[in-house]
Amino acid sequence: MIKVLINGYYGQMGQVISQEIKKDTEMELVAGVDKNKSNNCDDFNIYNNIFDCNEDIDIIIDFSHPSSLPNLLKYSMEKNIPLVIGTTGFSNEDIEKIENTSKKIPIFYSANMSLGINVLVSIVKDIAPILEDSFDIEIIEKHHNKKIDAPSGTAYMIADEINKELNNSKEYVFGRNTKTNKREKKEIGIHAIRGGTIVGEHSVMFAGCDEVIEIKHSASSKKIFAQGAIKAAKFLYNQENGLYNMENLIKK
Ligand SMILES: NC(=O)C1=CN([C@@H]2O[C@H](COP(=O)(O)OP(=O)(O)OC[C@H]3O[C@@H](n4cnc5c(N)ncnc54)[C@H](OP(=O)(O)O)[C@@H]3O)[C@@H](O)[C@H]2O)C=CC1
Numbered sequence: 001m002i003k004v005l006i007n008g009y010y011g012q013m014g015q016v017i018s019q020e021i022k023k024d025t026e027m028e029l030v031a032g033v034d035k036n037k038s039n040n041c042d043d044f045n046i047y048n049n050i051f052d053c054n055e056d057i058d059i060i061i062d063f064s065h066p067s068s069l070p071n072l073l074k075y076s077m078e079k080n081i082p083l084v085i086g087t088t089g090f091s092n093e094d095i096e097k098i099e100n101t102s103k104k105i106p107i108f109y110s111a112n113m114s115l116g117i118n119v120l121v122s123i124v125k126d127i128a129p130i131l132e133d134s135f136d137i138e139i140i141e142k143h144h145n146k147k148i149d150a151p152s153g154t155a156y157m158i159a160d161e162i163n164k165e166l167n168n169s170k171e172y173v174f175g176r177n178t179k180t181n182k183r184e185k186k187e188i189g190i191h192a193i194r195g196g197t198i199v200g201e202h203s204v205m206f207a208g209c210d211e212v213i214e215i216k217h218s219a220s221s222k223k224i225f226a227q228g229a230i231k232a233a234k235f236l237y238n239q240e241n242g243l244y245n246m247e248n249l250i251k252k
């Protein structure tokens, strides 16, 4: 059995992942970490501080908050435990720290663990260079009203992947709000909507003259992310040090 610690255990994702692990025959949840909240549940301990955990852990799954990153990386590195990160809202410096730490332990990082979004990314990467000359690119994401970061990690990931295909020629414009400037060709517009219980929607629009192509992914349950994170954890368990993402998982 692969022994798992969930960081962000009492969060929405932490709870769904915990339920999914309970149904899994190859994995066992042995500890949880969450800020401010600790309860001794029936089967295992929940810690406020990851450094209080001395359990035997095979893999850590993190869906929490960027503030958790320094301790998470330090603990995983000191104990030599592979780490799956699903948290979003990281700064460029945070991403650099993740990259550096992945030279010492295996790390899997993806802002979106669903198969569908990762297929969407590969489609838009293919068509962006064909459409670039005559179509404007806009990304619209919609999420629940409890989401902290905006725009979503996935919206950034989609924009970055498109931009790489276009030789980083694009600039991002977030939520248009101007009375004096019209849209420029070099822009990718990124727009965030927050409301109710929307699980997660991402739409990439290529708007041309008299025609529009819109490619959209809609999540109707958090289970798709939890199941993706569990697959990622099983994949990462056998990997060498390095930074992995959904592309590595899908292509394996
Ligand atoms: N990659 C993917 O596929 C997906 C990524 N996400 C991302 O995962 C993250 C969590 O999402 P979600 O579960 O909905 O959010 P929640 O706010 O419901 O859960 C986060 C949990 O982490 C806790 N937390 C906050 N800071 C720390 C810390 N320093 N150490 C340990 N725990 C901490 C929070 O406590 P408190 O409430 O007290 O602050 C909360 O219990 C977000 O960044 C979200 O964008 C979400 C879905 C899919």
Ligand SMILES: O=C(O)C1=N[C@H](C(=O)O)C[C@H](O)C1
Pocket: 088, 111, 112, 143, 147, 148, 151, 152, 153, 154, 155, 199, 200, 201
């Ligand atoms: O906070 C969420 O809920 C989600 N966050 C991720 C993101 O920021 O892209 C992924 C998913 O869309 C759900």
